[in-house]
Amino acid sequence: MLPSLSGIALQTTSSILSSINYNDLLTIMWVASFFVFFFYGTRLQTYNALREIGSGLNRLKVMKDKARKEAIDYLVNVGKAPNDPAQRVDQFLDYVTIMPVDMDPAGIVGKLDHIVNTNNDRVRTEVGALLGQSNQVTVSISENLLEVATALNQIHKIVRHFYLLGKKTNSYFTLIQLQMLMPMIIQEADALLNAVDSFKLGQPVGDGIGPVIVSRYMAGKDKRVIAKDTVLAMTEYKGRKLYVVKADGPMAYVGQPGVAIRKVVEEMGAKPTAIVMIDAALKLEGEKTGEIAEGVGAAIGGLGIEKFQIEEVATNHKVPLYAILVKQSLVEAITVMRKEIAEASDKVAQIVNRIIEEKTKEGDEVIVAGIGNTLGVAQ
């Protein structure tokens, strides 16, 4: 009787299997995997990058939707918006600010200042029109909430653009770069979303430490508006005349300290022998929250417009600029002020007094500026 075909096949397979050494099998598998990774390694990494970026993109979408919803809820519930603001808010989120051309950089700060002012005026007018009340604190908080929602919307759009572009062109390097940046992008977006809660409740944020400190010098003194959203008070300390500048609180304003300092020097005719600036500064990893750093130069962030104006006034009039910085992370700077930051205020006030005593003499004039968002900090 002849053996069946299946029987022959079974016998052959079992004889091959019994003759295979497992070490040889492992070697074959290793060599095969080497070839697979050699030829398809980038493709596998591309799939992995796409999966990770996709998951991050979903998180960003949830965040930007939440920020949008929080802004709308605030406009309706606290701002008493008479009409449904959703459509206007959506238009607002896509509004663009076109930066001036920098091929010929001479005079670019003036152009940038003009564009930024136009944008700020527009935002305030539009927010004011959306609300059913004109409470300045509510309007300023609404502006900040919409700015947060706009920032998250932009972050989501840009990440989505590079994700889809990388996917469409199968560009390994585009996707890998985006994958490497994703943790930092998510961290920044997370910080922005956390800021929403502090803004809604009108709580001072970490960035407001400068205004908190200078508000002590302004207590009980006459205040007047010196620039847009910026107030000035004059006081005395150990025989020195102090011009104290901060944004107008407790609204969520940063003001125009550059314009204010220029006006004090050039329009009010003050002859300061020192300008002392107090601001929050981003700490490096490993530095402690609330650490204080002293230095020289204009302690102010942003696009650079105010910094330019202050440096120009200080240079033209040969006034030394002294800086005091309170270290904090990005999250701490835009969310409710942490105890460590608030507790640095006494030490910073002592440093301000020491600088005034050491660097100036009786009869001198000094400008003290508290820089930062003054939400929840009046004067």
Added chain:
Amino acid sequence: MMSPVPANDKKSKLLVYSIEECPVCGQKSKRPFVVGDYVTKEGAKCTKCSNATKVALIYAESTKPSG
């Protein structure tokens, strides 16, 4: 008042307080933050000298004990 902002470790929450300080005797008192509080706002009467206090600081503390 419990703030929904997560603390640095993401597990604990932050409690926000207003610190009222008497400008005359320097007595300080700590109470939970209420919406509408701001630095320099007039606070309750000083328990020591009965003068009006002012909110000197508003800050958040983590619910998790440090150390």
